[in-house]
Amino acid sequence: MHDDLSPLCSRFLEAADLLGRRWTGVILRILMDGPCRFGELTERIGTISERVLSERLKDLEAEGILERHVDPGPPIRSEYRLTEKGQAFWKVIDELGKWAERWVDVKATRAAPRKRKSA
């Protein structure tokens, strides 16, 4: 007997794990439109908490998917932009967007806790 039937490619597992963290897809989607600052990301996403946004940005930076640029103004501003690796993700986001447009039906307005089951 084998202990493992056709194990999934570990690269795929990593990629899926990346997207499997909440907000990752949305952050990437926004950055596809161009560099963005912390506050702008917060506003555009709308319901993400700053705590998690900060964490996610660090993750993505550590993964080499985006870079943080600090412009010491004087009005100091930081900006997040995709690296080549991050840009390359656009096809995934694009297909996800197409799928969503075709198959997701807009129901109610989503609230904070992922989903309120019925009541």
Added chain:
Amino acid sequence: MHDDLSPLCSRFLEAADLLGRRWTGVILRILMDGPCRFGELTERIGTISERVLSERLKDLEAEGILERHVDPGPPIRSEYRLTEKGQAFWKVIDELGKWAERWVDVKATRAAPRKRKSA
């Protein structure tokens, strides 16, 4: 002042939320290869807990992405297979796979808790 600058399409948010739950992408990836039973999914994924697999399958069924077929054998067996909506997801999975192959470098073996930071 506006309270919301270019809000993201809510369909996209839903789709991203779907994929933003751990294991969703992996489950979909496996089902792309054809119908699969509970135990087989468990084995192929390797590190998912049955508790979560069960939950995720229910979610996906509720979303109309997959269907559960129970074959009352006698050797009773259940099988999960993608619906049309689920099949349509293949492009997303495919692009994710391509991206992973090109950009993810295989490092260590992944352990259970998402990621062990250093120590």
Added chain:
DNA sequence: GGCACTTACTTACTTTTTGGAAGTTACTTG
């Protein structure tokens, strides 16, 4: 200089999700 305001985050604390392992139910086989 002091006070108010902004940006970009942290920190502390609570609620959800996920993981791990041991049941449970239904049926099969010896």
Added chain:
DNA sequence: CAAGTAACTTCCAAAAAGTAAGTAAGTGCC
């Protein structure tokens, strides 16, 4: 009928995400 298997469920602990308040650096005004 004891043992085993498949497909789950339950219970409990650990990790992740939500919420809100706090911090640090800098600007604008008086």
